Amino acid sequence: MNTIIETILNHRSIRHYEDRPLSDEQIRLIVESAQAAATSHFVQAYTILGIQDPGRKQKLAELTGNRHVGTCGHLLIFCADLHKHELAAQMEGVEAQDTLETTEKFMVALIDTALAAQNAALAAESMGLGICYVGGLRNRLPEVAELLKIPQYVLPLFAMTIGYPADPSAKKPRMEAEHVYFEDEYPADERLLRDLKEYNETVSQYYTKRTNGKRNDTWTGQMAQFFKEPSRVFMKEFVERQGFDKK
Amino acid sequence: MNTIIETILNHRSIRHYEDRPLSDEQIRLIVESAQAAATSHFVQAYTILGIQDPGRKQKLAELTGNRHVGTCGHLLIFCADLHKHELAAQMEGVEAQDTLETTEKFMVALIDTALAAQNAALAAESMGLGICYVGGLRNRLPEVAELLKIPQYVLPLFAMTIGYPADPSAKKPRMEAEHVYFEDEYPADERLLRDLKEYNETVSQYYTKRTNGKRNDTWTGQMAQFFKEPSRVFMKEFVERQGFDKK
Structure with a gap:
């Protein structure tokens, strides 16, 4: 087993961080690592927002319901992004709306963004930092989108908190x-x-x-509870409002 | 820069492989690496199919329109999977359909699957193997689903070819x-x-x-061409037929 696989297997979500920011060099390496991931047809269909403003960070901690969003060393927001492609098409005098609105391109943008994010996560972990994905970013997504000035054809998917781990967390056993x-x-x-x-x-x-x-607890017991009632039921409407997944 | 970030930054898609299979140990490390990725609420919403049968592999090369799907050392099919959660809910006597069919859970399953896939990609690359994501798996997805006996609440998203690189490919410049x-x-x-x-x-x-x-070529020129006409326009209907993204 090599050090890369060791790092991968050693992943655990970190939710308590030291009060210590990341360096610009660390942030740059994390972003460049994200960008090095494979991308469908070279579309690079994502944008990463790094939240520096303390007020905005605090507001996002509240909107996501996650304290560590406010206390982490650096906060990234991963957005699926076809707005750049809308602009590209405009620049070239091409009508792209029919394509932008397909479920296929929605899927492409989600997958592209997630691949990039996982590279970012591993790059951070390789530097001794801890990370946590925050799906809670979607709890109050319309408000998040407003706060971050998200335009049409962009959809914030999840946040990632990054920082120096303040305490180790346990690793729950995955499926075999x-x-x-x-x-x-x-x-x-x-x-x-x-x-x-x-x-x-x-x-x-x-x-x-x-x-x-x-x-x-059992896994099926946890899942049954988790799937008993739908959550974030506004999502379909919001996704469509952003221009995605309409046909 | 550490070896992990070097490996990440050195990624390129490999489409020509030596005629040499992966060992069981390599496959196991790749799968375990995939599973070590973060997963929303512990759902682990994916299944990975490894195609060993030569006839099926050849058929998939045809369906995806990618020769290397037939010639790679090992072929993985990454599927978003909520079928296990449907079963979990049944085992616990809980009705989960309303939740399973939400756009939110569709997104969760896509993101979970992509995070796992990127770990698999890096694990493979860390062992000196090359990989290529194959979105072409979605070209004729209904036929792929039939071939792989895909049930309700499962959606094959992309393939990944893995193997010993036969020739190095160039790395296109990403955005700054x-x-x-x-x-x-x-x-x-x-x-x-x-x-x-x-x-x-x-x-x-x-x-x-x-x-x-x-x-x-320019990037906006390529994108304008790529977004001019929608592709895989059956996707919305197929995704819904599989039970996803309906409400």
């Missing part, structure tokens, strides 16, 4: 590789159900041990 | 970091237009040099 990797075709439900029961045991043991028996 | 990273808020169009013109120069010089003056 055999539960997510299958040969040649998608497996039958009987197989999956067996896998999930097996995984429930692992998760339950993890919680039992960690809480001295106070909790024994 | 200043063109994708901005402080505090999304920039005004005047700024972006200036950036894009500057970037056009860079891209044009790259092509002029590489083709001895035969091509001098």
